[in-house]
Amino acid sequence: DPANLVTLVEVGPRDGLQNEKAAIPVDVKAELITRLAHAGAQVVEAGSFVSPKWVPQMAGTDSVLTSLPSLPPGTRLPVLVPNQKGLDSVFSLLDAHPHLRPAIEVSVFTAATDAFTRANLNCTVPESLQRLEPVIRSATDAGLRVRGYVSVVVACPYTGRVEAKRVRDVSETLASMGCYEISLGDTVGMGTPTTVGAMLEEVKKGVPVEKLAGHFHDTYGTAISNVLTALSHGIRTIDASVAGLGGCPYSPGATGNVATEDVLYALRDSPYHVAGTRSGGIDLHEMVEVGVWISEKLGRDVASRAGKAIQAR
Numbered sequence: 001d002p003a004n005l006v007t008l009v010e011v012g013p014r015d016g017l018q019n020e021k022a023a024i025p026v027d028v029k030a031e032l033i034t035r036l037a038h039a040g041a042q043v044v045e046a047g048s049f050v051s052p053k054w055v056p057q058m059a060g061t062d063s064v065l066t067s068l069p070s071l072p073p074g075t076r077l078p079v080l081v082p083n084q085k086g087l088d089s090v091f092s093l094l095d096a097h098p099h100l101r102p103a104i105e106v107s108v109f110t111a112a113t114d115a116f117t118r119a120n121l122n123c124t125v126p127e128s129l130q131r132l133e134p135v136i137r138s139a140t141d142a143g144l145r146v147r148g149y150v151s152v153v154v155a156c157p158y159t160g161r162v163e164a165k166r167v168r169d170v171s172e173t174l175a176s177m178g179c180y181e182i183s184l185g186d187t188v189g190m191g192t193p194t195t196v197g198a199m200l201e202e203v204k205k206g207v208p209v210e211k212l213a214g215h216f217h218d219t220y221g222t223a224i225s226n227v228l229t230a231l232s233h234g235i236r237t238i239d240a241s242v243a244g245l246g247g248c249p250y251s252p253g254a255t256g257n258v259a260t261e262d263v264l265y266a267l268r269d270s271p272y273h274v275a276g277t278r279s280g281g282i283d284l285h286e287m288v289e290v291g292v293w294i295s296e297k298l299g300r301d302v303a304s305r306a307g308k309a310i311q312a313r
């Protein structure tokens, strides 16, 4: 049933790695993306074209992209872009490496509070939207699909509980500027099925649910419940990170995204089908292996519960 087709956006190579302290070699990042794509992940967020002073770990995303082998047909590779300078870098990359053009998409990002936006983008929410408008237009004019992120949709690390109406307003604005999808980020991972559900009910009044995605960090252990809540509210696109890697450098103490393996496991035997480039979608066991591999590379424990359980069998 196409109404139950779920798309996972694998954010491990970006959200998962951006917060790591030690430098991760280009070839490890490229191998991670490649392994994820071969496990069936159709949408793999591959990196960021942000200031290397702000997020050093994402420097060299262009080298990562140019060193990728050919990936399964239909693989999509969104990259984060904060401003025109970032978009210009994407344009230069595509001019020099036109084979990447069919895969590359752009993700812009802002938030529901000025305090978080200042920490993340050095401006207020209205300023960020004003800056993003021409960036979104020039990307879409060039034929690139643009996704928009709204951070701190439930709680802000600087100002606490966030009003759903603010999330709705920013989401509506990004959609009206041309974003094909709005990913709602519980950056601090404080959301619960109750608060996430209430937020979604409000945002759905302004943006059709088909255009919404859920992005849940797991700081308080509620990410998988929030994913299931989002699905029950009609959302069919979920951001997830292999091995539960990740965190935002501007959200102190926040842990990684919901683990991809946990989402795949939770949806087994359900009416939902996860889309992927392999027949049968994304392969859970292969995803577990990718999670174990990258966690070893980073010297971390696998944060995915299903991944750990399957590995121990």
Ligand code: HMG
Binding pocket: 015, 018, 048, 049, 050, 051, 052, 053, 054, 055, 080, 082, 083, 085, 086, 087, 089, 109, 120, 121, 122, 149, 150, 151, 152, 184, 185, 186, 187, 215, 217, 247, 248, 249
């Ligand atoms: P700024 O300091 O106000 O910008 O930062 P600036 O224009 O004054 O530039 C400062 C320096 O950065 C200059 O270099 C620029 O050239 C350079 P200098 O002259 O000092 O040598 N610069 C750039 N370099 C490369 N690429 C660029 C770029 N732009 C400027 N695109 C700025 C403003 C937006 C640049 C900065 O705040 C920034 O890069 N922020 C990005 C922060 C970030 O990546 N955060 C993590 C991703 S968001 C997230 O994790 C949340 C999410 O997962 C959803 C959720 O969980 O909620 C998506």
Ligand code: MG
Binding pocket: 015, 185, 187, 215, 217, 247, 248
């Ligand atoms: Mg995030």
